[in-house]
């Protein structure tokens with residue numbers, strides 16, 4: 001099938017360009033390699049260009065403990081890394097099969113990789129996501145109702161995570177591995193039709209390409225990249241509009257909100273609903289804009305109402321649940337509850353299923369566990385992030401956000417959103433850093449299936 005563009009650089013050349021574009025040259029990177037085609041091409045291709053880029057490279061492979069064949073895959077990755085002269089770290093997890101297994105494995109894997117990256121003093125974790133992953137993700141999100149924000153799909157860089165293969169297609173990957181005569185493993189889960197992604201990869205995209213008469217992945221991926229830039233612009237304008245329209249004492253100026261163009265009024269209204277803890281979807285937003293324009297009342301999730309009252313657009317509670325009472329942790333040994341979560345300041349490895357944040361030497365005690373406040377920001381390696389944005393990206397449902405713990409120090413600086421950020425805070429995984437220092441353990445609510453961090 002003819003490609004969308006005739007001229008394709010070699011995979012190592014495309015990788016070198018990505019690394020340079022991401023500002024990764026002369027830096028250090030931990031390659032996440034499963035032994036599948038994409039990450040094997042990432043490994044071999046990076047080994048080819050590392051000297052020219054003065055890149056320090058190490059490799060990590062994770063055995064989730066879920067499949068018998070995984071130990072063979074680990075052995076093959078270790079062997080390939082050794083042949084390429086690269087140090088390879090093996091991390092073994094002990095996950096149990098069952099509900100949400102894929103998401104749990106992904107969250108544990110990323111947390112493990114992040115801890116290892118920090119331990120090894122490396123700048124980035126690199127994964128083998130490709131153009132095809134981008135196209136599949138975009139189509140999946142659009143078909144589930146995403147608009148421009150969701151169409152941003154996979155980012156080439158998110159904090160310390162990079163995806164340098166994102167400009168290469170799966171076809172490029174397979175051609176490169178064939179030329180290099182390097183084998184790879186095939187994960188049976190990638191052929192399991194019970195996953196939407198598998199059906200998208202094996203049924204929908206090939207059918208779309210056949211109907212178009214050419215490979216569509218590059219066009220789809222370009223759309224995702226442009227959508228990302230467009231969304232960033234709109235989000236900035238919406239933030240500025242929010243600052244203009246938010247009134248002292250809460251609520252928004254209805255006259256100013258009505259005057260906004262629909263793309264901005266939707267975003268500003270979505271922020272109002274989200275801040276109040278209501279679920280935001282397309283239908284609710286359109287009905288909400290109707291209330292802003294013509295008056296009336298809209299029932300929202302979580303027992304909230306949207307109305308224009310007292311010269312302001314507000315979300316008012318009916319039987320809305322109050323956020324849990326803040327919990328103060330005075331120092332080592334302290335423990336207590338925040339809503340359905342339990343916290344304890346302890347030493348050593350947390351038990352399985354318990355999240356832990358390693359506490360720095362100079363931690364400003366006491367720590368407080370409270371619900372989020374407007375304007376909360378959390379420090380990440382890439383700078384500061386709005387807590388609000390981190391919760392949205394982590395897909396914590398709007399109605400659950402008031403119950404999401406925010407751990408702050410004595411200066412009210414947010415240190416931890418258990419299960420959300422930072423990704424290096426993790427669940428019972430082996431880490432020497434956790435073993436020898438004080439850490440804050442968070443026991444998640446037993447009944448809830450926690451959503452996983454994003455990539």
Ligand SMILES: Nc1ncnc2c1ncn2[C@@H]1O[C@H](COP(=O)(O)OP(=O)(O)OP(=O)(O)O)[C@@H](O)[C@H]1O
Pocket residue numbers: 032033034038039060061062063064102106109126127128129455
């Ligand atoms: N067992 C593993 N060990 C190390 N890295 C892995 C492992 N599994 C996956 N990866 C890394 O993650 C990338 C994506 O893998 P895959 O598409 O299978 O993940 P996923 O579970 O679908 O989730 P996501 O795509 O969001 O990471 C791989 O290219 C590789 O870099």
